[in-house]
Amino acid sequence: xxxTSDFKAKPPEGIDALGASSEGASLYQxxxxxxxxxxxxxxERLVVxxxxxxxxxxxNPVREALQLLRGEGFVTLVPNRGARVRPIDxxxxxxxxxxxxxxxxxxxxWFVNMATVEDIAELERIQGLIEENDFADTLRHSELxxxxxxxxxxxxxxxxxxxxxxxxxxxxxxxxxxxNFTLARRAAILSEHRELIAHVKxxxxxxxxxLIARHVEGSGRHILEHMRARNAARAG
Amino acid sequence: xxxTSDFKAKPPEGIDALGASSEGASLYQxxxxxxxxxxxxxxERLVVxxxxxxxxxxxNPVREALQLLRGEGFVTLVPNRGARVRPIDxxxxxxxxxxxxxxxxxxxxWFVNMATVEDIAELERIQGLIEENDFADTLRHSELxxxxxxxxxxxxxxxxxxxxxxxxxxxxxxxxxxxNFTLARRAAILSEHRELIAHVKxxxxxxxxxLIARHVEGSGRHILEHMRARNAARAG
DNA sequence: ACTAGACAAATCGTACATTGTTTATAGCAA
DNA sequence: TTGCTATAAACAATGTACGATTTGTCTAGT
Numbered sequence: 232x233x234x235t236s237d238f239k240a241k242p243p244e245g246i247d248a249l250g251a252s253s254e255g256a257s258l259y260q261x262x263x264x265x266x267x268x269x270x271x272x273x274x275e276r277l278v279v280x281x282x283x284x285x286x287x288x289x290x291n292p293v294r295e296a297l298q299l300l301r302g303e304g305f306v307t308l309v310p311n312r313g314a315r316v317r318p319i320d321x322x323x324x325x326x327x328x329x330x331x332x333x334x335x336x337x338x339x340x341w342f343v344n345m346a347t348v349e350d351i352a353e354l355e356r357i358q359g360l361i362e363e364n365d366f367a368d369t370l371r372h373s374e375l376x377x378x379x380x381x382x383x384x385x386x387x388x389x390x391x392x393x394x395x396x397x398x399x400x401x402x403x404x405x406x407x408x409x410x411n412f413t414l415a416r417r418a419a420i421l422s423e424h425r426e427l428i429a430h431v432k433x434x435x436x437x438x439x440x441x442l443i444a445r446h447v448e449g450s451g452r453h454i455l456e457h458m459r460a461r462n463a464a465r466a467g
Numbered sequence: 468x469x470x471t472s473d474f475k476a477k478p479p480e481g482i483d484a485l486g487a488s489s490e491g492a493s494l495y496q497x498x499x500x501x502x503x504x505x506x507x508x509x510x511e512r513l514v515v516x517x518x519x520x521x522x523x524x525x526x527n528p529v530r531e532a533l534q535l536l537r538g539e540g541f542v543t544l545v546p547n548r549g550a551r552v553r554p555i556d557x558x559x560x561x562x563x564x565x566x567x568x569x570x571x572x573x574x575x576x577w578f579v580n581m582a583t584v585e586d587i588a589e590l591e592r593i594q595g596l597i598e599e600n601d602f603a604d605t606l607r608h609s610e611l612x613x614x615x616x617x618x619x620x621x622x623x624x625x626x627x628x629x630x631x632x633x634x635x636x637x638x639x640x641x642x643x644x645x646x647n648f649t650l651a652r653r654a655a656i657l658s659e660h661r662e663l664i665a666h667v668k669x670x671x672x673x674x675x676x677x678l679i680a681r682h683v684e685g686s687g688r689h690i691l692e693h694m695r696a697r698n699a700a701r702a703g
Numbered sequence: 704a705c706t707a708g709a710c711a712a713a714t715c716g717t718a719c720a721t722t723g724t725t726t727a728t729a730g731c732a733a
Numbered sequence: 734t735t736g737c738t739a740t741a742a743a744c745a746a747t748g749t750a751c752g753a754t755t756t757g758t759c760t761a762g763t
Contacts, residue, residue, distance in 0.1 A: 289748055291527070291747075308485075310486065310492070312713090334569055337569055391566060392565065488715055516746090530747095
C-alpha cells in the first residue's frame with residue numbers, strides 16, 4: 232500500500248496490548264484503515280453482517296473490533312442501532328489536541344530530567360532524518376515526527392499518560408494524513424524541534440515544557456485550519 | 468445495597484453513552500460493582516463461562532461487558548488467555564490522579580470564566596450539604612464531592628476531557644470507598660472548596676486553577692497514603 | 704393527513720464447534 | 734531417585750451459525 236516509507240512509527244512499549252483476539256485485532260486494523268483512508272465516509276453505517284461477509288469472518292470478531300474502535304474514538308455505538316463511522320470533525324480534533332497541550336508538557340518535563348546521552352543522540356538522529364526528508368515525503372515526515380516524540384515519552388513512568396498521548400496521536404495522524412504542511416508550519420516544526428533538543432541538552436525542563444505546549448498548540452491549529460479550509464472549499 | 472445516600476452522582480451529560488447492549492450494560496454494572504466492592508479480588512481470573520452462568524446469560528454479553536471494563540481500566544485482557552481483575556495498585560492510582568492534576572485546572576479555568584449565577588448557587592448548595600454531612604456518611608460525602616466537581620465540568624465544551632475526568636473519578640472513588648478521611652484531609656477539603664467558590668465569585672480563573680491543582684494533588688496523595696498504610700499493615 | 708399494523712433489516716442473545724493454552728502424567732536419561 | 738521432556742487430556746477463549754427481539758419504514762385504512 233502507501234508504504235513509501237521504510238520507517239514505521241511504533242507505539243511506546245507496554246502499550247497497545249489491546250486485548251483483542253487475533254481476528255478481532257486484524258479486523259480492527261482493517262476497519263480502522265478504511266476509516267482513516269476515507270474509504271468509509273463519516274457517519275456511514277457499519278453493519279456487522281456486511282463487515283463480516285466482506286472480511287470473510289463471522290459477526291463476533293466484528294463486534295469486538297467495533298468495540299475497540301469505539302474505545303479509540305473512531306466509531307460511535309448506540310444500543311440496538313449499531314455502529315457508525317464517527318465524523319472526525321473540528322470539535323473532535325480540538326478536544327484531542329487540547330488534551331495534548333495539557334499532558335505533553337508534563338511528559339516532556341520529566342524527559343528532560345531523565346534523558347540519557349543515548350536518548351539525546353537518538354533525538355538528533357531522527358531530527359537529522361526529518362531535515363533530510365524535508366517534508367518531501369509527507370507520510371515519512373509524519374512517521375519520523377511521531378518517532379521523535381515517542382523517544383521522549385516512551386520511558387515515562389506514567390503509562391496511562393503515555394498511552395493517552397499515543398491514542399490521540401494516532402487520531403491526529405489519521406486526520407492530517409491528507410493535508411500538506413504550509414511553509415510557515417514547516418519552518419516552525421524544524422526550529423521548534425531544534426530548540427527543544429537544545430533545551431534538553433541544557434536541562435531546561437521548564438523551557439522545554441513551555442516550548443512543547445506551543446508546539447502541540449501550533450500543530451493542532453494547523454490541522455484545524457486545514458479542516459476549515461477544506462470545509463469552506465466544499466461549501467463554496 | 469449500600470444505599471445510605473439519597474444523592475446519586477451522575478456523569479456529565481452526553482457521557483456514558485456506553486454503546487453496550489442492555490444485557491451487556493447491566494453485566495458491566497454488576498461486574499464493576501463486584502470489583503469495586505472487593506468481591507472479586509485483584510488479579511482474579513474472570514472466566515467468561517462462569518460469569519455467564521452466574522448471571523444467567525450467555526457468553527456474548529459477558530465478552531462485551533469485559534471489553535467495556537477494559538476500557539475503564541478495571542480489567543486487563545490478554546488474547547487467548549482471558550480477563551483478569553486489574554490490581555488497582557499505587558502506580559495505577561498515581562497515573563490517574565497525575566493526569567487529573569493536569570486536566571482539571573484547565574476545566575476549572577474555563578468554568579470560572581463561564582459560570583452563571585445559577586452555577587454558583589448550585590456549588591454553594593452542594594457545599595452546604597457537604598458541610599452539613601461533615602464526613603459522617605463517607606459514601607454520601609463522596610457522592611456530594613463528585614457532584615460539586617461535576618457542576619464545574621459538566622458544561623465544558625471539551626467533552627473528551629470531561630469524559631476522561633469522569634472515568635478517572637470513578638476509579639478513584641472505587642479505591643477510596645473503603646478509606647476514611649484523615650482530619651487534616653477533611654479540613655483541607657472544606658477550606659479548599661470554600662476558597663474555590665470565592666475565586667469563582669471573584670472571577671479569578673488563575674487562582675482557581677492553581678487551587679484545583681493543589682486540591683487534586685492532595686486528594687491523590689491522601690489516597691496513596693491510605694494504600695501505603697494498608698499495605699504496610701498487611702506486610703507487618 | 705395521520706395512525707395502525709405488517710414487513711424488512713439488522714442487532715442481540717443462545718448454543719455449539721473449533722482452536723489454543725494450561726496442566727497433569729508418563730516416559731526417558733542422567 | 735531425580736529432573737527433564739513429550740504427550741495427552743481438560744479447560745477456556747475464540748469463531749460460527751441461527752433464532753429472537755428490536756427498530757425503522759412502508760402501506761392500507763379511516
